[in-house]
Amino acid sequence: MxxxxxxxxxxxxxxxxxxxxxxxxxxxxxxxxxxxxxxxxxxxxxxxxxxxxxxxxxxxxxxxxxxxxxxxxxxxxxxxxxxxxxxxxxxxxxxxxxxxxxxxxxxxxxxxxxxxxxxxxxxxxxxxxxxxxxxxxxxxxxxxxxxxxxxxxxxxxxxxxxxxxxxxxxxxxxxxxxxxxxxxxxxxxxxxxxxxxxxxxxxxxxxxxxxxxxxxxxxxxxxxxxxxxxxxxxxxxxxxxxxxxGWDQSLTWGRQVTVPKQFDFSLVIPKGSKDRAQWLEWWSKSERSLTDWQALGVRTATGGDLPKRDIRAAMVMPDDEHGRVYLAYSNYQTLMHWNRSYxxxxxxxxxxxxxxxxx
Known part of the structure; x- marks a missing residue:
């Protein structure tokens, strides 16, 4: 079941x-x-x-x-x-x-x-x-x-x-x-x-x-x-x-990143979804390629370039604009199925x- x-x-x-x-x-x-x-x-x-x-x-x-x-x-x-x-x-x-x-x-x-x-x-x-x-x-x-x-x-x-x-x-x-x-x-x-x-x-x-x-x-x-x-x-x-x-062993779960000043936070998955279906809908709206995130000014936690890999990721911010920022890969969805908690x-x-x- x-x-x-x-x-x-x-x-x-x-x-x-x-x-x-x-x-x-x-x-x-x-x-x-x-x-x-x-x-x-x-x-x-x-x-x-x-x-x-x-x-x-x-x-x-x-x-x-x-x-x-x-x-x-x-x-x-x-x-x-x-x-x-x-x-x-x-x-x-x-x-x-x-x-x-x-x-x-x-x-x-x-x-x-x-x-x-x-x-x-x-x-x-x-x-x-x-x-x-x-x-x-x-x-x-x-x-x-x-x-x-x-x-x-x-x-x-x-x-x-x-x-x-x-x-x-x-x-x-x-x-x-x-x-x-x-x-x-x-x-x-x-x-x-x-x-x-x-x-x-x-x-x-x-x-x-x-x-x-x-x-x-x-x-x-x-x-x-x-x-x-x-x-x-x-x-x-x-x-x-x-x-x-749906776990993909070729990927990790995600990575902490930094965003530039004047970043468009509407690209982040909102918090407070009523159920998993709504959360996945919000995920699809946020998801982009790493190349696209790089072009938007997103960088690794240490300020370096994002990996040059053909990976799509959504953005999550558990503590809103003043907290940590993460790019989440598909395995993040699987972990959120286990426990829908950032x-x-x-x-x-x-x-x-x-x-x-x-x-």
């Missing part, structure tokens, strides 16, 4: 663990999962226990095994903290200049370089198979789950059932709930190990169940796809995501560049 437009919205709204909340730079930290008794129903709304009973009835009708149904629904609990997190509005608190040093810290850069060297053979094999540069796999692994160390401690079925019950996006989370049951039914992971963020993002790759169904891969060849405990499965799944969504994409590209730099 291909990710719907809604997942990038979830990502950019900070619904996944360790993810930037939006293109404004708010950082969402992972809260410990806290459960509460079955929610008390306001007005005419059914209780959480009653809602869970409706889910159980549907699970039986869908043909899940009695053992799985009993195991899942005996464990189901309501997470008040997930509801609070879902309704929390992001705040405008950062710029790239303050965000990047924290998100891509010296410690994270050092660890990314260390793991990149230690696992070079494994990463190279995955990179060849999926045609994705290994440094981008490492950068995503570092930023999504802190090298597989921070994956969230919410029971995924309970988190998804909680948010479906909350009702603000019931159809989306109800669908994700049953996809989570599909993953359990296939035997990829045990229920006790199916942990994730408060929004149900799972494992070292922080995939929603729909993303798991669309992109997850058996990277270690053991017959199961375990993005929680197998880094090879997680790496292969992330690489497959990028490749499936801050997230910049952090991935920035770290990927640093992994192979000598600094």
């Amino acid at each position: 291909k990710l719907s437009w809604y997942l990038p919205v979830l990502l950019s709204a900070g619904l996944l663990a360790c993810s930037q909340s939006a293109a404004n730079g708010t950082v969402v930290t992972k809260n410990a999962a806290t459960s509460v008794p079955a929610a008390t129903a306001p007005d005419n709304k059914p209780s959480f226990a009653q809602y869970a009973a409706s889910l159980k009835k549907e699970a039986v009708e869908r043909g899940y095994s009695p053992e799985l149904v009993k195991q899942v629904f005996d464990s189901l609990q309501h997470y008040k903290s997930a509801v609070v997190a879902d309704k929390k509005q992001p705040e405008f608190v950062e710029t790239l200049d303050t965000y990047l040093p924290k998100r891509v810290s010296k410690q994270r850069i050092a660890l990314a370089r260390k793991f990149y060297k230690e696992h070079q053979a494994e990463l190279a094999a995955i990179g060849r198979k999926y045609e994705v540069q290994p440094r981008f796999i490492m950068a995503l692994w570092a930023l999504e789950s802190s090298f597989g160390k921070i994956m969230g401690n919410y029971a995924v079925p309970s988190a998804l059932a909680t948010l479906a019950y909350d009702g603000r996006r019931e159809a989306f989370f109800r669908k994700e709930f049953f996809l989570a049951l599909d993953i359990l039914a296939a035997g990829h992971v045990k229920l006790a190990d199916m942990k994730g963020s408060w929004a149900g993002a799972m494992g070292q790759s922080q995939f929603m169940p729909s993303a798991f169904m669309a992109y997850a891969q058996d990277g270690d060849g053991d017959g199961h796809i375990n993005i929680w405990q197998s880094r090879l499965d997680a790496w292969a799944s992330m690489a497959n995501y990028l490749k499936t969504e 801050y997230f994409v910049t952090s991935v590209g920035y770290l990927a560049d640093l992994i192979i730099s000598e600094g």
